[in-house]
Amino acid sequence: MAVVPMFPLGMTVLPGGVVPLQVFEPRYVQLVQDLLADDTNPMEFGVVMIERGHEVGGGDIRADVGTMCRIADMRVMPGDRFAVAIVGAERIRVVGWLPDDPYPLADVDIWPDDGDPPVDIAERIDELHDRVRRLNQSVLDMGEGAPPPDAEISDDPRLAIYHLASLSPLGAVDRHRVLAAPSLAERCDVLRDALDDADAVIEFRRSSGGSSG
Incomplete structure (x- = not known):
């Protein structure tokens, strides 16, 4: 697919799921601001679950399977914060992580289901x-x-x-x-x-x- 911005979370966002987020950490505020400034990006980023560690501060261990998510609704909050609602889209597999500069980035591939649905x-x-x-x-x-x-x-x-x-x-x-x-x-x-x-x-x-x- 491509290199995309990533937002590791202490939860799993599934395709079709709608999740509210409070964006306040400076690196993720920058992520949202960059999406707003990029007319070619459809307000999408990848989300993976943090397997060990914390959402704030870095140093976390991240899963290599996640979901591409789209910002469906957003409000600017006082104090350089955003309240956003994200919708899960395609499942992704992380091919490789890039340096967090200033926020996490990863090379990802869309991962469709293997095989056909069972007859039952x-x-x-x-x-x-x-x-x-x-x-x-x-x-x-x-x-x-x-x-x-x-x-x-x-x-x-x-x-x-x-x-x-x-x-x-x-x-x-x-x-x-x-x-x-x-x-x-x-x-x-x-x-x-x-x-x-x-x-x-x-x-x-x-x-x-x-x-x-």
């Missing part, structure tokens, strides 16, 4: 969707926040799996495993296993009397 993909998605609904309802029943059970997903099976992973009560690492699965069939399997783990955690918490403080 619609049934797999329906089953996973039902599980996500039940899990989120359990979280709501415990008095905690969760997406509503009637949250919609895409008709495109490739996006639908990402939508389900975004809606599920999963952590950043599990979502990254979904993102990094080479094929759609493997992504279904990874999401199913992650939902098994989430279900076990929720059942344990319910049997223990709810959330702990």
Whole structure:
């Protein structure tokens, strides 16, 4: 593809996902300002999960699979800050990192899914969707926040799996495993296993009397 600006985060942004960001660190403020000044850039940058370290200050260990993201909405805030909403687009693989000057840059390739969708993909998605609904309802029943059970997903099976992973009560690492699965069939399997783990955690918490403080 090309060398693109990168924004490592302590979360996984999936294709089709919408994530709000507060941009305040000087190097990432510069990134946004450079995007605004470049008429040839469609306000896009890459996002990868930070595997170890912190978002602020550098010195982090970054994943080599991420997502190209587009700034869909932006507000200028006092004190050289930006409030932005980003939308995940294509999955990317990092070929190599360049020096952070002044912000992270990487040579990336678009990484489409390997192989064709399985013939039973619609049934797999329906089953996973039902599980996500039940899990989120359990979280709501415990008095905690969760997406509503009637949250919609895409008709495109490739996006639908990402939508389900975004809606599920999963952590950043599990979502990254979904993102990094080479094929759609493997992504279904990874999401199913992650939902098994989430279900076990929720059942344990319910049997223990709810959330702990």
